Amino acid sequence: MNNGTKKLAGKIAVITGGNSGMGLATAKRFVEEGAHVVITGRREKELAEAAAFIGINVTTVAGDVSNLEDLDRLYAVVKEKHGHIDILFANAGGGTVAPLATATESHFDKIFDVNVKGLFFTVQKALPLFKDGGSIILTSSNANVLGVPAFTAYAASKAAVRSFARGWTMELKDRKIRVNSMSPGPIETQALEKAGLTAEQAEQAAAQFASQVPLGRRGKPEEIAAVVVFLASDESSYITGVDLAVDGGMAQV
Template sequence: MKKLENKVAVITGGSSGIGLATAKRFVEEGAHVVITGRREKELKEAAAFIERNVTTVAGDVSRLEDLDRVYAVVKEKHGHIDILFANAGAGTIAPLAAATEAHFDQTFDVNVKGLFFTVQKALPLFSNGGSIILTSSVSNVLGLPGFSAYAASKAAVRNFARAWTLELKDRKIRVNSMSPGPIETPALATTTGLTPEQAEQAAAQFASQIPMGRRGKPEEIAAAVTFLASDESSYITGVDFAVDGGMAQV
């Protein structure tokens, strides 16, 4: 029996990186997956990579009407949700002295507002006994210069997991946050605002800060998220599950 046999899972930010690797793993474990992302082309490429049991819906989690459209598709196609991986996130570098209102608003619109309503709007479809996993970050406990708005947004995500664990306990819905360290995804070079040279330097610096001496792979995060989504973690709720090579632990 596969770990997620016949489960219905929704993954935001599912067209690349951690979200895509997790969607692939979920399907391998028997789930039917609905993935969202802002770019239709990347979603089509993701669906081709996953190959089967996947539905794509383009949308921006910071736009509530887009979330409504996502869940309308889920309701029509599957009727319920067993697993939600609220993974979509944004993070650009901006030192305190140089940060703009637009930088702050974009960070919190996606990472906090978007995640909040991603979960809220899923609840009417959610099966009792299901699992919600929220992508936080090691930055929720670390000071990272230039990433203060991002780190604060991820600390908010950590607290959502605490509060929602209590709010949803009567429905036996488990809520956990998952905090990756630096991972080998395109995001460092494509979404942070760094030049290719700066991204390469940042990757080397991150590796030097990690006891395991390297960045993680998306598939390693996917394995951890699959554990939290499955019945193997049936007595785990409210935790922040660090998957960071020890970066924030020692």
């Protein structure tokens, strides 16, 4: 912290997918920077553990972003407890691997329901509570510009997120609400295991990813959190509509 000044002092932040990985690391950092956070996730147990880890100034709401009633419940809690939103980190997302030749309809639908539809309505339903001059950060992925075999539905869903940042920047500019996407590369989270890989496959994939990253390693969730704090704060007051890659250079060179 700069001389004890906190970058997000008194701000109200909503983080979807805040119960693990990048979302949890960001929620923890937001609170350290003076914000009050409301985090969502699908699993009550993980949410309770996340709240204990964050410690103070945190409210949890269980829900699935692809279920619009769950989103309505989330924002009802935010409205009742805080009355407004300053920062939204639309971070919930994920995906499984499947080659084009064998991918099923449910594989496709599941990815797009969460990463595209869920994110779209997460932002739409936040708008009535949003303070003018606020900041919206969307989690995309450096897959949005890479051709990665068996990850094509996921990559396309993240390209949609990148596109949303552009369009919403224009739609919300009169309210001075900034919209940016943040594209992680390979990060040390449970994402690979959740993508349907065995522990051994996940380890191999992690090593392969690391070899493709100029910095030679996977990133840490805290490194993502630092960037999201930047995009959420006045430090980035003249930045909107961008896609900020946080990928160790993987998709940049």
